[in-house]
Amino acid sequence: MTTTHRTVWQTPRAGNISRLAQQTEQLGPLPPDQIRVGVSAVGLNFADIFALTGLYSATPAGAFIPGLEFAGTVLEVGADASGFAPGDRVMGVTRFGGYASIVDSEPDYLIPLPDDWDFAQGAAWPAQTLTAWYALTRLGALEKGLQVLIHSAAGGVGLQAMKLTRALGGIPVGTVSSVEKAAWLREQGFDKVLVRERDFARQLTREDLHFDLVLDAIGGKVQQASFAALKPMGRLVVFGAAEFTPTGKRPNYLKAAWRYLRRPRYDVMDMISSNRSVLAFNLIWLWEQKAQMRALLAELGRVSLPPPHVGHRFPFDDVHAALDLLRSGRSVGKVVLEPDAHR
Ligand SMILES: NC(=O)c1ccc[n+]([C@@H]2O[C@H](COP(=O)([O-])OP(=O)(O)OC[C@H]3O[C@@H](n4cnc5c(N)ncnc54)[C@H](OP(=O)(O)O)[C@@H]3O)[C@@H](O)[C@H]2O)c1
Structure with missing residues (x-):
């Protein structure tokens, strides 16, 4: 069944975290150079708090969806995209836009998820x-x-x-x-x-x-x-x-x-x-420098680290509680949101 909608957390503008609100959006056709991922976990970063409050120099102007990393399952592959197939488990980085149940991404920003990692560990990694x-x-x-x-x-x-x-x-x-x-x-x-x-x-x-x-x-x-x-x-x-x-x-x-x-x-x-x-x-500068980012990811792939520690998992609807915990300075390891994939 083709997915027609996605759920996102979006703010109309930076300045106050309370403005972050859930919305349902219609999905357009997948651009040919992109891969559509059904997101099962979103990794939270301190940068999300700084972006939402407008204290981060890279904060987008106007409305934006926060979120720099996610993990999930490939739903669809654009006609000109390669390297992944529907059903593949992946983790990915994105320059904002990660707080979403579905993310369209260029293949360069996706990495195969190790077989023995769960989605939350994948979203906690990049x-x-x-x-x-x-x-x-x-x-x-x-x-x-x-x-x-x-x-x-x-x-x-x-x-x-x-x-x-x-x-x-x-x-x-x-x-x-x-x-x-x-x-x-x-x-x-x-x-x-x-x-x-x-x-x-x-x-x-x-x-x-x-x-x-x-x-x-x-x-x-x-x-x-x-x-x-x-x-x-x-x-x-x-x-x-x-x-x-x-x-x-x-x-x-x-x-x-x-x-x-x-x-x-x-x-x-x-x-x-x-x-x-x-x-x-x-x-964040690296997002534009794909070759350098791939090189760094390849170097990291050669260091065998155990999966990252996911300290706190929240349902996708509880984004405000998750952000409050991260902002409090009391979290241990990674804070992750878990959307129901393919919504
Ligand atoms: N430049 C970059 O490219 C880049 C990329 C990623 C992250 N970062 C930065 O790296 C840091 C860590 O990011 P993270 O996402 O991994 O977050 P995190 O370390 O999981 O959480 C932030 C930690 O900051 C500490 N902290 C110190 N003063 C604080 C205060 N006044 N309020 C709240 N927390 C305070 C707390 O730990 P303790 O109190 O135990 O020290 C808190 O747990 C952040 O500052 C983030 O902006 C920078």
């Missing part, structure tokens, strides 16, 4: 694993024996970064905000975990900790203290600013402006004399 891989290998130049500080180590990106660091012979040291998360990480076999104290700089000094590489997506004083704890030749890789996370459904612009004015700044002359550096990136 964006966060690519982010961790890019930070560690391309910018971080991780080598065996290097000590790597990884903030939010029980989160989506953080946990993948912990596993990849270990797989590449580095020594991961994770930080988290709660003793519960720290205990959970220890259960996963990571023995070096810090529960961040209010004065993180003092905590690092007291414990005499120094690092070759730091992965930071929090910002502010945590980032400053981490930079100060770098050894000579050390690198701070920055890829987010969770300290700007709104506590409500929309940003407190005054608070955000205050934080922005007080953001850490780095002096390149000091970096030369102290022999430490700061690097930063935003992977």
Whole structure:
């Protein structure tokens, strides 16, 4: 039976997460270069919150469907598309548009789902694993024996970064905000975990900790203290600013402006004399660079990691509860939405 409609979560414009509303849309004919996927799981990312509140530089203007990754089953293959057949299980990345029961995608953005992974694990994999891989290998130049500080180590990106660091012979040291998360990480076999104290700089000094590489997506004083704890030749890789996370459904612009004015700044002359550096990136840029993205995915395919940890599964209708949990900072591993495929 041909599917004629799909369900999506769409916002008329960024600014307030409450505007995100469910809609049913008629499906047009499949473009010949595309593949139609019946989505069984959607991976949530912190970037979704920043896009919905308008704090993300890549936020689309006007109405948009959030969502950067999904997993499901191929329903239909366009006349000029190849590489997949109806019934194939796939995971995929998309530059927005992922919060949907059906997604049309170019084959370049789809990856076969390993046989022993479920859809939620597939939807939890591409964006966060690519982010961790890019930070560690391309910018971080991780080598065996290097000590790597990884903030939010029980989160989506953080946990993948912990596993990849270990797989590449580095020594991961994770930080988290709660003793519960720290205990959970220890259960996963990571023995070096810090529960961040209010004065993180003092905590690092007291414990005499120094690092070759730091992965930071929090910002502010945590980032400053981490930079100060770098050894000579050390690198701070920055890829987010969770300290700007709104506590409500929309940003407190005054608070955000205050934080922005007080953001850490780095002096390149000091970096030369102290022999430490700061690097930063935003992977959304990669969506346009298909060849580079395929190369990164192929590299990742050669590192045998276990499937990602899905910490929280929500029915598709409960997107607001799922986003509230992610925004609260209490989630562990990945938060996933599960639409009934083929709606
Ligand atoms: N640049 C890129 O290309 C790129 C790509 C993907 C993700 N990112 C960034 O990487 C980070 C992790 O993304 P993710 O999707 O994997 O999310 P996540 O780590 O699963 O969740 C975010 C975590 O941020 C921490 N956090 C710190 N301060 C917070 C605050 N004020 N409010 C709420 N949470 C706070 C919390 O962990 P703890 O409190 O335990 O630290 C929370 O669990 C995000 O900042 C995201 O924007 C960047």
